[in-house]
Amino acid sequence: MQVVRCQLAPPQRALQASAVLRRVSDELKEPLGSSSQQQFDSHPADHQPEQQPQGPRPSYTGQGGQESEDYESEEQLQHRILTAALEFVPEHGWTAEAIAEGAKTLGLSVAAAGMFHSDGSELILHFVSQCNTKLSELLEQEQKLVQLGEAEKKPTDQFLRDAVEARLRMLIPYIEKWPQALSILLLPHNIPSSLNLLTSMIDDIWHYAGDQSTDFNWYTRRAVLTGIYNTTELVMMQDSSPDFEETWRFLENRVADATNMGNTADQVQSTGEAVVQGLMGAAVTIKNLTGLNQRR
């Protein structure tokens, strides 16, 4: 499973910020009569709804000697905030406002947004990473079905089309703000992470497509698919047809082109080999005719 961590804000600043917002949120959590969100019979010691058991991860909330029940790590907290923030992206864009709103829904202070860069980079990278993980899971399940004989193995071009379509469909809820996200992902300080996420996604798709190349083809295939994915993504940004039909047709054509290119390359190679054989044959014939082929 390929999971890539987003760029994290400098740890110290984040540490203090998170400790501060915890205490602030503790204060805010006193049961208010007018608040409809709070449970009226809440135990004072109960803070946020428990997440999955954290295990031996260090807790950064023990600053005052007081430890909270959920030993949540810095990173998991950030994950939760970002996931909650996604809901507000269609409205606020990939910005600190969306993150602040997300933090509010978790009952944290809006100061939580201070943990992240102001350009929304981490939110976008988090989203991309989530989408990639979902895609991997989807492909893994499909593979299991094929192995159990419950589904037909798709031909490669069909497989690639479906995988890219599935992945791009995850953008649909955020499509209005996606161009903004793409431009942020191209900022120099984000390029290593976004490139990493892109390449591992493409590698995943090829892996599940059954690619077993161990020569330069490995690179060619991935480069071609990356090109297909990126261009299709751009077409999708400008597509206004119902359910993005134009985009899927574009995708189909590009994949067909790529397959043709592969076939043509094979044909060229066979022709080349045949020509070489012919020349070798001619050379041997000439050597025979002129008697140069005698062993001395």
Add this chain to the structure above:
Amino acid sequence: PAGAVSLRRCSTRVTLEGVNRPVIDRIIRVDHAGEYGANRIYAGQMAVLGRSSVGPIIQQMWNQEKDHLKKFNELMVAYRVRPTVLLPFWNVAGFVLGAGSALLGRKGAMACTVAVEESISDHYNSQIRTLMEEDPEKYKELLQIIKQFRDDEREHHDIGLEHDAEAAPAYSVLKTAIQLGCKAAIFLSERI
């Protein structure tokens, strides 16, 4: 049809959980490149000396290298390692080295074999050490394979010596130059 359900075990897949990816990636990538290069070297040598008296011996060593390469191809797919970008380059360079050394005569070819096989076995040895330090149990299969291959390469090295490699023209210079080249190739293939 119920009877026709074929539970194809994912035989090409190895559990990738808990594997030290960076280390294993490097090891498999560079070993794959090495076997690929060795293949090309022997191909070059055969192109020149194929019909001479050492032809059969070189052919035999070449066949073993082909098996090695096949094995690493499988490992590469199983561990999802990317091959080195420099493969096309090693393709040509290996052939040129093999043919070039063979043009110096049989002893030249044997000297090249000795130099390359010595580099490779030292390299396999250090990989074995690395894996043993990491976790001998987890990497048992890989360790076994590398040990086997190291022994094969040692054998090739000894065959080379038996066939008068040391009597080759400018033996020590040739050997040093080739081994330097091998070190550079290993360094690059691990990273790129």
